[in-house]
Amino acid sequence: MAGFILDTNHLSAAIRRVSPLRDRLRQAYRNGFRLGTCWPALCELEFGIAQTKDPERCRRTLTTVLEEVRIWPFGWEIVRSYGELSITLEKKGRVLSHVDVVLAAMASHYKVTVLTTDKDFEALPEVGVENWLTP
Secondary structure, eight states, rough: OOOOEEOOHHHHHHHHSSHHHHHHHHHHHHTEEEEEEEEHHHHHHHHHTTTTSSSHHHHHHHHTHHHSEEEEEOOHHHHHHHHHHHHHHHTOOOOHHHHHHHHHHHHHHTEEEEEEOOOGGGGGGTSSSOOOOOO
Protein backbone atom coordinates (compact mmCIF):
# COMPACT_ATOMS: atom_id res chain seq x y z
CA MET A 1 0.00 0.00 0.00
CA ALA A 2 1.40 3.40 -0.97
CA GLY A 3 1.89 6.10 1.57
CA PHE A 4 3.36 9.39 2.64
CA ILE A 5 5.30 10.73 5.60
CA LEU A 6 4.72 14.39 6.41
CA ASP A 7 7.47 16.88 7.06
CA THR A 8 6.87 19.76 9.46
CA ASN A 9 5.93 22.20 6.71
CA HIS A 10 3.08 19.95 5.57
CA LEU A 11 1.94 19.33 9.14
CA SER A 12 1.90 23.06 9.70
CA ALA A 13 -0.23 23.63 6.60
CA ALA A 14 -2.59 20.86 7.70
CA ILE A 15 -3.44 22.61 10.97
CA ARG A 16 -4.29 26.00 9.51
CA ARG A 17 -7.86 27.22 10.03
CA VAL A 18 -8.59 26.74 6.33
CA SER A 19 -6.49 23.97 4.85
CA PRO A 20 -6.91 22.52 1.36
CA LEU A 21 -4.02 20.24 2.32
CA ARG A 22 -5.99 18.80 5.25
CA ASP A 23 -8.83 18.04 2.83
CA ARG A 24 -6.41 16.37 0.41
CA LEU A 25 -4.87 14.29 3.20
CA ARG A 26 -8.32 13.19 4.36
CA GLN A 27 -9.16 12.11 0.80
CA ALA A 28 -5.87 10.24 0.45
CA TYR A 29 -6.58 8.46 3.74
CA ARG A 30 -10.07 7.49 2.55
CA ASN A 31 -8.51 6.18 -0.67
CA GLY A 32 -6.34 3.81 1.35
CA PHE A 33 -3.02 5.66 1.44
CA ARG A 34 -0.94 5.29 4.59
CA LEU A 35 -0.18 8.66 6.17
CA GLY A 36 2.40 9.16 8.88
CA THR A 37 4.84 11.44 10.57
CA CYS A 38 7.41 11.17 13.34
CA TRP A 39 8.03 12.61 16.79
CA PRO A 40 10.94 14.83 15.66
CA ALA A 41 8.69 16.55 13.08
CA LEU A 42 6.03 17.01 15.76
CA CYS A 43 8.62 18.55 18.10
CA GLU A 44 9.56 21.02 15.38
CA LEU A 45 5.87 21.74 14.80
CA GLU A 46 5.26 22.34 18.51
CA PHE A 47 7.96 24.99 18.47
CA GLY A 48 5.93 26.82 15.84
CA ILE A 49 2.60 26.19 17.56
CA ALA A 50 3.90 27.62 20.84
CA GLN A 51 4.57 30.91 19.03
CA THR A 52 1.06 31.30 17.59
CA LYS A 53 -1.71 33.53 18.95
CA ASP A 54 -3.89 30.50 19.67
CA PRO A 55 -1.73 27.45 20.39
CA GLU A 56 -4.62 25.50 21.91
CA ARG A 57 -6.65 25.77 18.70
CA CYS A 58 -3.63 24.54 16.74
CA ARG A 59 -3.17 21.60 19.10
CA ARG A 60 -6.86 20.66 18.83
CA THR A 61 -6.65 20.72 15.05
CA LEU A 62 -3.44 18.68 15.19
CA THR A 63 -5.20 16.07 17.32
CA THR A 64 -7.86 15.80 14.62
CA VAL A 65 -5.24 15.52 11.86
CA LEU A 66 -3.44 12.78 13.82
CA GLU A 67 -6.55 10.61 13.61
CA GLU A 68 -5.56 9.97 9.98
CA VAL A 69 -1.86 10.85 10.01
CA ARG A 70 -0.27 8.31 12.33
CA ILE A 71 2.87 8.77 14.37
CA TRP A 72 5.02 5.94 13.07
CA PRO A 73 7.42 4.13 15.38
CA PHE A 74 11.03 3.64 14.62
CA GLY A 75 13.58 1.12 15.77
CA TRP A 76 17.14 0.10 15.11
CA GLU A 77 16.65 -0.33 11.35
CA ILE A 78 15.74 3.33 11.03
CA VAL A 79 18.51 4.39 13.42
CA ARG A 80 21.04 2.54 11.24
CA SER A 81 19.55 4.01 8.08
CA TYR A 82 19.87 7.47 9.65
CA GLY A 83 23.58 6.82 10.18
CA GLU A 84 24.08 5.58 6.62
CA LEU A 85 22.18 8.51 5.11
CA SER A 86 24.19 10.96 7.24
CA ILE A 87 27.45 9.45 5.94
CA THR A 88 26.16 9.66 2.35
CA LEU A 89 25.26 13.32 2.86
CA GLU A 90 28.61 14.10 4.47
CA LYS A 91 30.45 12.56 1.51
CA LYS A 92 28.42 14.78 -0.83
CA GLY A 93 29.19 17.83 1.31
CA ARG A 94 25.50 18.29 2.05
CA VAL A 95 23.81 18.95 5.37
CA LEU A 96 20.17 18.23 6.19
CA SER A 97 18.49 18.91 9.49
CA HIS A 98 18.28 15.96 11.85
CA VAL A 99 14.51 15.94 11.39
CA ASP A 100 14.89 15.66 7.62
CA VAL A 101 17.37 12.79 7.91
CA VAL A 102 14.97 10.98 10.27
CA LEU A 103 12.15 11.50 7.75
CA ALA A 104 14.35 10.20 4.92
CA ALA A 105 15.33 7.13 6.95
CA MET A 106 11.70 6.44 7.83
CA ALA A 107 10.57 6.97 4.23
CA SER A 108 13.13 4.39 3.09
CA HIS A 109 12.12 1.94 5.80
CA TYR A 110 8.37 2.27 5.29
CA LYS A 111 8.72 2.62 1.50
CA VAL A 112 6.74 5.85 1.40
CA THR A 113 7.15 9.31 -0.10
CA VAL A 114 8.10 12.38 1.93
CA LEU A 115 5.62 15.26 1.69
CA THR A 116 7.77 18.38 2.00
CA THR A 117 8.57 21.75 0.51
CA ASP A 118 12.27 21.31 1.28
CA LYS A 119 14.64 21.19 -1.68
CA ASP A 120 17.31 19.69 0.61
CA PHE A 121 15.98 16.20 -0.09
CA GLU A 122 17.37 16.52 -3.63
CA ALA A 123 20.66 15.39 -2.07
CA LEU A 124 19.02 11.98 -1.55
CA PRO A 125 17.56 11.03 -4.93
CA GLU A 126 16.68 7.56 -3.61
CA VAL A 127 14.09 9.16 -1.32
CA GLY A 128 10.80 9.95 -3.04
CA VAL A 129 9.53 13.47 -2.43
CA GLU A 130 6.31 15.31 -3.29
CA ASN A 131 5.15 18.82 -2.50
CA TRP A 132 1.38 19.05 -2.02
CA LEU A 133 1.53 22.73 -1.15
CA THR A 134 2.18 23.98 -4.65
CA PRO A 135 -0.53 23.94 -7.31
